[in-house]
Amino acid sequence: MVEERQKNSRRGFLKLSALGIGAVAVAPSLMASGHGKSGSVFSEYPNTKIGSLSALKKSGELDFSYPSASSLCKAVFVDGEAKAFSTICTHKGCPTAYNKSAGVFECPCHFTKYDAKKDGQMIIGHATGGLPKVLLEIKGDDIYAVGMDGLIFGRINNNIG
Amino acid sequence: MAITLNDRLPIPHKDAEVKNITCEFCIVGCGYKAYKWPQGREGALKNNALGVDLGEQQPTYGEWCSERMYNTVTDRDGKKYNLMVIPDQDCVVNIGQNSVRGGMMGVSTFNATSATRDRLKEPMIYRGGMLMETSWEEAATLVAKVYKRVIDNDGADEISHKTFDHGGGGGGFENTWATGKLFHTAIGTNSASIHNRPAYNSEVHSSREMGIGELNSSYYDTSISDVMMVVGCNPYECQTNLFNIHMQPNLEGATIENKKKEYESGESAQKGKIIFVDPRRTASVVIAEKIAGKDNVLHLKLKPGTDITLMNALVTYIFEKGWEAKDFIKNHTENFAEMYKVNKISLKDAAKITDLKESDIVKAAEWIAKPKKSGHRPRNAIYYEKGIIWGIKNYECVASVVNLGMLTHSVGRVGTGICRAGGHQEGYTRPHYNGPSRQNLAVIDTDIIEGKYLVYSIWATNPFGQSIATERLRNAVTKRSQIVKDAINGYHGNDLDELAEIIYRATKIGGLFVVDADIYPNQATQRSHIVFPAATTMEMNLTSMSGERRLRLSEKVMDAPGSSKPDCLIAADIANALKAEYLKAGNKEMAKRFEGFEWKSEEDAFNDGFAGQGASMASQGGGTGKLANYSNLRKAGNNGVQLPIIKRDGDKLIGTRLHYSDGKFGTKSGRATFLPTPQPAMPAQVAKQQKRFKYWVNTGRINEVWQSNYHTGRLEFTAKRWPMAPLEIHPKDAKDIGVISGDIVQLSNDYGSTRAIAVVTDCVREGEVFGGFGFQNSIINDLCTDYVDPDTKIPFYKGTVADIVRVGRSEPLIKDMTFVERA
Ligand code: SF4
Numbered sequence A: 001m002v003e004e005r006q007k008n009s010r011r012g013f014l015k016l017s018a019l020g021i022g023a024v025a026v027a028p029s030l031m032a033s034g035h036g037k038s039g040s041v042f043s044e045y046p047n048t049k050i051g052s053l054s055a056l057k058k059s060g061e062l063d064f065s066y067p068s069a070s071s072l073c074k075a076v077f078v079d080g081e082a083k084a085f086s087t088i089c090t091h092k093g094c095p096t097a098y099n100k101s102a103g104v105f106e107c108p109c110h111f112t113k114y115d116a117k118k119d120g121q122m123i124i125g126h127a128t129g130g131l132p133k134v135l136l137e138i139k140g141d142d143i144y145a146v147g148m149d150g151l152i153f154g155r156i157n158n159n160i161g
Numbered sequence B: 001m002a003i004t005l006n007d008r009l010p011i012p013h014k015d016a017e018v019k020n021i022t023c024e025f026c027i028v029g030c031g032y033k034a035y036k037w038p039q040g041r042e043g044a045l046k047n048n049a050l051g052v053d054l055g056e057q058q059p060t061y062g063e064w065c066s067e068r069m070y071n072t073v074t075d076r077d078g079k080k081y082n083l084m085v086i087p088d089q090d091c092v093v094n095i096g097q098n099s100v101r102g103g104m105m106g107v108s109t110f111n112a113t114s115a116t117r118d119r120l121k122e123p124m125i126y127r128g129g130m131l132m133e134t135s136w137e138e139a140a141t142l143v144a145k146v147y148k149r150v151i152d153n154d155g156a157d158e159i160s161h162k163t164f165d166h167g168g169g170g171g172g173f174e175n176t177w178a179t180g181k182l183f184h185t186a187i188g189t190n191s192a193s194i195h196n197r198p199a200y201n202s203e204v205h206s207s208r209e210m211g212i213g214e215l216n217s218s219y220y221d222t223s224i225s226d227v228m229m230v231v232g233c234n235p236y237e238c239q240t241n242l243f244n245i246h247m248q249p250n251l252e253g254a255t256i257e258n259k260k261k262e263y264e265s266g267e268s269a270q271k272g273k274i275i276f277v278d279p280r281r282t283a284s285v286v287i288a289e290k291i292a293g294k295d296n297v298l299h300l301k302l303k304p305g306t307d308i309t310l311m312n313a314l315v316t317y318i319f320e321k322g323w324e325a326k327d328f329i330k331n332h333t334e335n336f337a338e339m340y341k342v343n344k345i346s347l348k349d350a351a352k353i354t355d356l357k358e359s360d361i362v363k364a365a366e367w368i369a370k371p372k373k374s375g376h377r378p379r380n381a382i383y384y385e386k387g388i389i390w391g392i393k394n395y396e397c398v399a400s401v402v403n404l405g406m407l408t409h410s411v412g413r414v415g416t417g418i419c420r421a422g423g424h425q426e427g428y429t430r431p432h433y434n435g436p437s438r439q440n441l442a443v444i445d446t447d448i449i450e451g452k453y454l455v456y457s458i459w460a461t462n463p464f465g466q467s468i469a470t471e472r473l474r475n476a477v478t479k480r481s482q483i484v485k486d487a488i489n490g491y492h493g494n495d496l497d498e499l500a501e502i503i504y505r506a507t508k509i510g511g512l513f514v515v516d517a518d519i520y521p522n523q524a525t526q527r528s529h530i531v532f533p534a535a536t537t538m539e540m541n542l543t544s545m546s547g548e549r550r551l552r553l554s555e556k557v558m559d560a561p562g563s564s565k566p567d568c569l570i571a572a573d574i575a576n577a578l579k580a581e582y583l584k585a586g587n588k589e590m591a592k593r594f595e596g597f598e599w600k601s602e603e604d605a606f607n608d609g610f611a612g613q614g615a616s617m618a619s620q621g622g623g624t625g626k627l628a629n630y631s632n633l634r635k636a637g638n639n640g641v642q643l644p645i646i647k648r649d650g651d652k653l654i655g656t657r658l659h660y661s662d663g664k665f666g667t668k669s670g671r672a673t674f675l676p677t678p679q680p681a682m683p684a685q686v687a688k689q690q691k692r693f694k695y696w697v698n699t700g701r702i703n704e705v706w707q708s709n710y711h712t713g714r715l716e717f718t719a720k721r722w723p724m725a726p727l728e729i730h731p732k733d734a735k736d737i738g739v740i741s742g743d744i745v746q747l748s749n750d751y752g753s754t755r756a757i758a759v760v761t762d763c764v765r766e767g768e769v770f771g772g773f774g775f776q777n778s779i780i781n782d783l784c785t786d787y788v789d790p791d792t793k794i795p796f797y798k799g800t801v802a803d804i805v806r807v808g809r810s811e812p813l814i815k816d817m818t819f820v821e822r823a
């Protein structure tokens, strides 16, 4: 019975998902080798240029991966500010869809919603926190991802996986 | 000091201790696994307790521990551990999914450097103007000495109590048995009331008297029903995994294969439909529409207080169409004609009273009763909860829904049920309550306000936020408790007999001796003279049953903070202290009443109550509860067994998926009894408020807030999300009042006043507001009248009236609150 229903809900998920399961499935670790070798409490996050501020202002959203290829993120421009989040729902790991007009990340699996204007705060749903935030630095027109605040779904450590 | 790393967690060591936990919160009773391993040890990415390669990104639905599922804990020997509490993939209830509540069990555990740090740790006594720590012996002895004086001089009924009566955290069969044995038979008081209401009563008296126990189906049957009907209940927020794991796949059509397997041959099997009866557009309604499309969701957004009329209209229409379950009614029910004579109502009249369209009432009737394409009768899973239980008149509200279920044979058949959806899990096993009939029960909290009783024992609940007319109750108990406090303050010695005498005398001049047992300090603690610190889920072994009667053993994982104990052992301490007092006084007869509490552990209490008494007690385990013990329940794991147990096959317990499949019901005749349920008039107290004030006030639970908000009001995530209770106000009303979302408003009426944060939304009807229930800093029940259904003494928590004004705005207060539409 369990397996049956699990399959069912996964099938449902595949149908709904914009990105497909492959996008969040197993990918070789990019950062695992750095873990624990720096002697620092926080092993270091990469400094990654993710795009241009003027382009983000224009389009309102920008997809990228951070801190590694299998971790999908999105930068959004809300309330006159660039913000970025891991887009994987921290309930059970479905990719959320961004509703640009509302500034809301919506999960198609069990309908958890997160408010981009409130730092990814959960509006309603089943996650145990807001969406993990990507910390950004703006240098001129360049946007850099420099760290994360919050654990990415499916990881024991943001820098591993 | 504590460092919080919120972007990584330690890897669970492969030797981690793994325990089964049943979620301590809602009725659904999801299964979790707790992993505990010593601090300073870590597993390896490829070799760890979770058995997955943690060096890789886990897939959707994969095993994962969020920051809030993790904590560090310290046992009494000082050893520190890592603790992860994550949803169990192998549990049929939740197949690895959590809700926001259950997903925070890890962070809810006691950690001296976290938000849970103020857990009660030691017994406390009020001396010298404040509560201070004391020994268990002194606390229990003083309570015993005061109780003895009251019992001997004034009678046991002068000891009133308000005690949890449920499963999950703070409850369980162990603890309800022990507290029931203490109060019902040992102390022998009938002045009892239950955690969320002012008397000692069932919330579903009528269903039981109709012969239908309120938890008669299973979640699997819901998943294979044709139509789900949800009355006064918001399952997405309040019974989350019932909705996500069992209702959602039905609405998606993902259970059609199971339907084909379980239905009669040739019977139509399609994707499920759902009907909501609620004055509010809830999140459940909106999300069901997203899942199933608007064509498969019907929201009957009725006028509050008119559910009975709606049910009667459905019964009438279905009967007029000849769609009633004729054979079932003839062979297995009684009293149909008497019911119908009273309940019959035209569509037109019903539409007028309920504010619904006739065509919508017809549509609902067609969905639940019109033969399917194949000619078979639709299979309905009917759920009801607080929206009607706490409605205009509890007895008829519940009975009217059960009438409809009986008419359509929605009980005892595969894919059906007429169940309460439930709040918390259940765990009832108690000696018989010897109080009067339901019509004559004492309404304890009203009595307290009126100056009755000498003792008020409050056990694992906060009546000051969750009873009727709570502002009046708080004020009354503050004053009456102070009389005792003043008396104590005048005594500087430490002779417990003298102290007990001083307390007793103060109670005789209007004082109230208040004894509290809980896990956190709250408004009850503030008014108490003795406080006992209790253990909760994960700190003790605890058995409970869920909304589908699934009994599990939730195992002990860690020590409780300080010297706090399981409630059953606190009850035993009080009983044993009373026994000692009576022996000292040479009263062997009375001492005998307090025998049978010689328990060393919660398992002793389980074996004495649930597994020891069998059918001789009022127990949800029934006569076959005896077949369960900790060892076979441990083996049954998170899937447990659905009560009643039918038999034991070796170590395996065989249970019951569906009740009443034999067509025999719990009445003398064995037939289910229809009951007349006329629409009641508005109760006088509420009608008076209607004349004097403007806005109808409905209340209810919010996803993120559990019970009295005791954990969730402390945890950073939920406390920031909801710093005060939200008050949903229709845009037109908001304009009239002059408020926007985020403003602080004050509500007031003849009973009290409270404050809340305005949330402007059209999910409520015009002229009606909805306030979040359970908040301790904005108590919506302050507005609740003192009306109770005269037939059951259950309040009308969902119906009062108040005026609303804007009082101001504080941006820092709402900094982390989002006002995006939830539904
Ligand atoms: S749905 Fe209920 S039982 Fe399940 S995890 Fe949530 S609160 Fe716990």
Ligand code: FES
Pocket (backbone or CB within 6 Å): A089, A090, A091, A092, A093, A094, A107, A108, A109, A110, A111, A112, A125, A126
């Ligand atoms: S995975 Fe997003 S709501 Fe469940």
